[in-house]
Amino acid sequence: MSWPEPEPSWNRFEARVLKVDHPREDHCLVVLEAPLIARRGKPGQFVHVRVGGEGFPVLRRPLSVAAFHPDRGEIELFFRIVGRGTKWLAQRKANDLLDLLGPLGRGFPTGPGGPWLLVGGGIGSAPLLSLAQAAQRRRIPVVVLLGAKQQAELVLASRFGELDARVHVATDDGSMGVKGPVTSLLADQLKQNEPPAVVYACGPKPMLKKVKEMTRGQAFPCYLSLEERMACGVGACLGCSCAAETTGTARATTCTEGGTGCENLVQENKVTDLLPGPVGYVRVCVDGPVFEAGEVSLD
């Protein structure tokens, strides 16, 4: 399993809106002409999208890329409309231009072995779609577990279904697939004879926490894609931090650029009693958004 090669750099792009689709009222799919991001982006990476005009909303919105189409030079963004920024974005029309920074962040690490087990909760299934497409291209078998409150929210299920993937669905109200959380599907999968080569998950934090617990100590690795409020999106402001695990392979923010600073940090914190819990933080924007499950604390 190896992490994707870090791109030399992100850049700023003006991307033309090709299509805006509303598969349901509060969900939006935007197709953009962004050839460089489509070619260079990796599954799990995100773009930082400027929303609104002058003034308000102020900050860009980080959105994971649901699909890369290097052949057509297009990318797809799939998001839930939750506030002013995403509402503004959902009101764009074909031929509008969007100001993007990207591709950003560390995507999903991949290896040659299969099968890949993908676990998506709600809108968290978006970055997993690009991963499933990558698996298809590489002829690696994929099992996809999707969960949502109700059938209507499983808007990406058909997209996964178009791929050569086995898709299992769970809904809270039982309106589609198994009634219950997506982690119950994961429990079933982990009981199967053939263990997955790797588990990838994206979704609400409680779901990720459960996935992390269920895969702890297993022979296969588990990677989680995190979401956090961001300002800069490029590692400068330290606004999107997530607590690093105190044990294991945690790479505290201050330890990302090599060296053995982690030990120093632990000692310093003990001495000055700066922080009662975790010893450090990782930046979701550049250290992630994808982390090995043992790297981050989700408490």
Add this chain to the structure above:
Amino acid sequence: MTVDLSVEIGGLKMKNPVMTASGTFGYGREYAHVVDLNRLGALVVKGTSVHPWAGNPPPRVAETPAGMLNAIGLENPGVDRVVKEELPALRAFHVPVVVNIVGHTVSEYVEVARRLDDSDGVAALEVNISCPNVAEGGLTFGTDPDQAFEVLRRVREVTRLPLIAKLTPNVTSVAEIARSVVEAGADAVSLINTLLGMSIDIETRRPVLGNTLGGLSGPAVKPVALRMVWEVAGAVSVPVIGMGGICNARDALEFLMAGASAVAVGTATFVDPTAPLKIVDGIEKYLKEKGFRKVTEVVGLARRS
């Protein structure tokens, strides 16, 4: 006709009056491939302490009307690593590097200043006595004229680098604090740091920020910042660096006309990384159009009676 954009801030020579605001531009390398650092007046790097600081629990940022709250808590790797790993790379650029310094105690400020005074590639120190997001130090020093005096006096003793005192708006009289730090030996003052604020999520019924309180920045604070720069420029004789919600050249010119000799751009960089350079260009264009030969000619222009 060319316009002279150069300014001098208490011994710090800059090719133009536009700086980055501490904490919003990392150590420069994060943006170096999209922003020509050599075109900045100065690069102000993240708050630096003697020991590594872990910072505050997340969430650390929240958007608010025309602004944002942050409660990073001065997370930084400590002065040793900044000197060893960040400053050398910046020496390749032709831009003055200003290091923002923080401490829990006066002696911690002194120790960071001493270490940086010994290091190559530091053009000036910005003494942060105004961070609202750390429990001790920071803001406590900046809200009391005597403590502010003490920090600047002690730091002054260990360095000949230009000293800029970064002031908080969370006081009754910012002019009083400004007079105090100048008396203690500050070569310049910069303001405003962020305004203390908060936000509550009515679904979870909890404060949005992990630290409960945070600092407000962005366009929302500009009128307040401008008023404070106006007050301080009238109260002290040292140069003033104005900041607070500056998004474009028009905003920057307002601060210059209020009496600031230079400006810093922070939150706007998150939206547009090239904002500082666009502001340099915009100031130059304005000066040319209006027939000014030097940027210093507009400093304090709105103050004339």
